[in-house]
Amino acid sequence: MEKNKRFETDVIHMGYDSGENSGSLVPPLFQSSTFTFANAAQGERRFAGEEEGYIYSRLGNPTVKVLEERMAALEGAEKALAFGSGMAAVSSVLFSIVKAGDHILCSQGVYGCTFGLLQLMKDKFNVDHDFSLMESRESVLQAIRPNTVCIYIETPINPTMRLVDLQMVAEAAKEKGIPVVVDNTFCSPYLQKPLEKGCDVVIHSATKYVCGHGDVIAGLAAGSEEFMSKVAMTTLKDMGGVISPFDAWLLLRGLKTLHVRMDRHCENAEKLAAYLKAHHAVQSVYFPGNPGHPDYSIAKKQMRRPGGLISFTIKGTKENAQAFMDKLKLIKIAVSLGDAETLIQHPATMTHAVVPREDREKMGIDDSLLRLSVGLEAWEDIWGDLEQALSAASEKC
Ligand SMILES: *Cc1c(COP(=O)(O)O)cnc(C)c1O
Numbered sequence: 001m002e003k004n005k006r007f008e009t010d011v012i013h014m015g016y017d018s019g020e021n022s023g024s025l026v027p028p029l030f031q032s033s034t035f036t037f038a039n040a041a042q043g044e045r046r047f048a049g050e051e052e053g054y055i056y057s058r059l060g061n062p063t064v065k066v067l068e069e070r071m072a073a074l075e076g077a078e079k080a081l082a083f084g085s086g087m088a089a090v091s092s093v094l095f096s097i098v099k100a101g102d103h104i105l106c107s108q109g110v111y112g113c114t115f116g117l118l119q120l121m122k123d124k125f126n127v128d129h130d131f132s133l134m135e136s137r138e139s140v141l142q143a144i145r146p147n148t149v150c151i152y153i154e155t156p157i158n159p160t161m162r163l164v165d166l167q168m169v170a171e172a173a174k175e176k177g178i179p180v181v182v183d184n185t186f187c188s189p190y191l192q193k194p195l196e197k198g199c200d201v202v203i204h205s206a207t208k209y210v211c212g213h214g215d216v217i218a219g220l221a222a223g224s225e226e227f228m229s230k231v232a233m234t235t236l237k238d239m240g241g242v243i244s245p246f247d248a249w250l251l252l253r254g255l256k257t258l259h260v261r262m263d264r265h266c267e268n269a270e271k272l273a274a275y276l277k278a279h280h281a282v283q284s285v286y287f288p289g290n291p292g293h294p295d296y297s298i299a300k301k302q303m304r305r306p307g308g309l310i311s312f313t314i315k316g317t318k319e320n321a322q323a324f325m326d327k328l329k330l331i332k333i334a335v336s337l338g339d340a341e342t343l344i345q346h347p348a349t350m351t352h353a354v355v356p357r358e359d360r361e362k363m364g365i366d367d368s369l370l371r372l373s374v375g376l377e378a379w380e381d382i383w384g385d386l387e388q389a390l391s392a393a394s395e396k397c
Contacts, residue, residue, distance in 0.1 A: 007074065007190060008259045015069025027066045029249045033057050057245065059237060064248040067220075070255065071210075074189040075202050077222035081232055082248055086185065086205025087113050088241025089219030093181055093201055094121070094150065096227075096235045102149045104129040105140075107164050109157040109363040111183065111205075112351045131362070134164045140172040148176070153199075154183045155192075155302075159311045159347045159371040160364040161286040163295035166302055170198030179227075185209070186337075190262045191304045201227060208338030209308075212254040212261050216247045261376060265308030265338075268382065269374040273310050275383050281394035283368065286311040308374045309337060311347075318367035320393055321346060325370070327389035330381060337373035342382050344372050 005013070016027050035054040037043035045051040054060055064082050072080035083089040094117070098104065104118065108131045121127040132143040134153070144151075151173050155164040166182065173180045181201040182194035188209040194202050201223035204210055210220065219241075221231065236242065243251075266289075273287035288299035289306030299306050314324055325333050325344060334343045335351050345351060348367045352360055360366075374382065 010070070010073045011190075011258050012256050014073040015066045027063055027249065027252055029245055030057075030062045031245050032061075058240060058242050061245050061248070063245040063252075064243055067243075067248045067252050067255075070252070071189075071204075071220050072222055075184075075222040076193055076195050077202065077228075078225040079228035080220055080222035081228055081236055082206070082243040082251075083219035083221065083236065084241045084243050084247075085217045086111075086203070086207055086219040087117065088239075089203045089205075089221045090114055090183070091117055092231055092235035092239060092241055093203060093221050094152070095239065096231045097150045097179065097181075098125075098127045100126045101147060102127050103145050103147045104150045104152050105143050105145075105148050106131050106151075107153045107155065107157055108133045109160055109162070109365075110152070110154050111158050111185075112354050114152075114154075114183070115352075115359075116354050133162075134169055137168055137172045140169055141175070144172075144176055144178065148178055151178055151180045152183075153180065153194075154186070156186050156288055156307060156309065157363075158186065159309075159351065159369065161288055161293070161309065161311050162364070163288055163298040163302075165298045166192075166194050166197035166199055170200075174198065186307055186309055187303060188258060188262055188338075190259050191266075191307055192302055195222070197302060200224070206251055207336065209258065209262065209265075210255055210338075211251055212258065212338055212340065213250075214336065214339040214341065216250045216254075218243050218247050218251055261340075262308070263305070264376050265374055266305040268376070268379040269308045269310055270306070271379045272372070272374055272383055272386070276310065276312050276386065279387070279390055281315055281390040283313040283315050310372045310374060311369055312372070313366065313368040314370065314390070314393060316368060316393075318346075318348065321368045321370055324389050324393035327392045328385055329388075330377065330385040331372075337371075339373065340376045342373065342375035342377060344370055347371055 034056050046053050046055050067082050068080045118129045134140050153164050170180050179200040182199045183203045185205040185208050204220040206218040206220045270289050276282050277285045287310045331342045331344050335345045347365050
């Protein structure tokens, strides 16, 4: 297939040729666990890697392959792999890099279950980690230890929305020969392309914006042919966190509208962030599109637009935050993000409840912080719901 069309075209066409599939406009769903060989010799050749072709769906599946090729094109990677969840992608990538005694340097704040995985790796496998704000090249170089084998970044950081300068970290890491892995879930490849900034591996919880419809749990990772082939043949194949063909098919369906959806998520979020900031019951708003955001200049440098997530604190205590949530009508209380429906969650008691209070506070997550995943509804209706709940909650303060 021809490469390097514009993003909006690749997201619809890459990795698929209807001519090779009986003219089917949409990639067929190969809902099959195994693939038959014409004869014993062909089976032998396929297992020996001497002949291309499918063997068993944990090792490869034609529907999944379309998704992987499309995603590789969108991230500008040589190769992408699909997984059964975002955490399967995170764990498969990290376990393929580290061994006992190694160290991972992480951004100050990671997804709650990634935090749990890092803790498990430390407790059971003696793989240590540290968190760093990564505010300057010097601070990154200083935080790298002799046994550091990986730099792991989320940007924007969940849920505080601080950013990490990907190019700066990639350059520092290159000096030490350490791969940089970026969880790009909050942006999708439409808003941010870490590989173009010199990072080595990109991970997605495809459950979020890539799917966009709230009906699939899945993950993706993309990087060099060499690294991703190693993941495919070891931690993906042998730990087994593969995606189902049907979920891959649903992701291909969702992905077609990624650019259209992202633009609307961003437009809505830009409007709502401004209204929230102006409301008397709101203490602070964390949104990389606000010129007052501490990392506004990094946002300009590496993100096409500031994204569809807004965190904010409301005046008062945890009880005020929870009372506010309970007043919402249109906006649903749920974790996850990137769906058509606007969702709100309370990180301290939900996504980051597993993180000890002390670490949570270091990450900047206090009890009145709320995270809003701005949906695709009319922004006026989303604001109407926020405003009535804010007014009701502020009467109580
Ligand atoms: C949701 C999420 C994950 C985990 O993905 P699952 O698909 O739920 O396993 C990882 N990182 C980030 C930033 C997420 O938002």
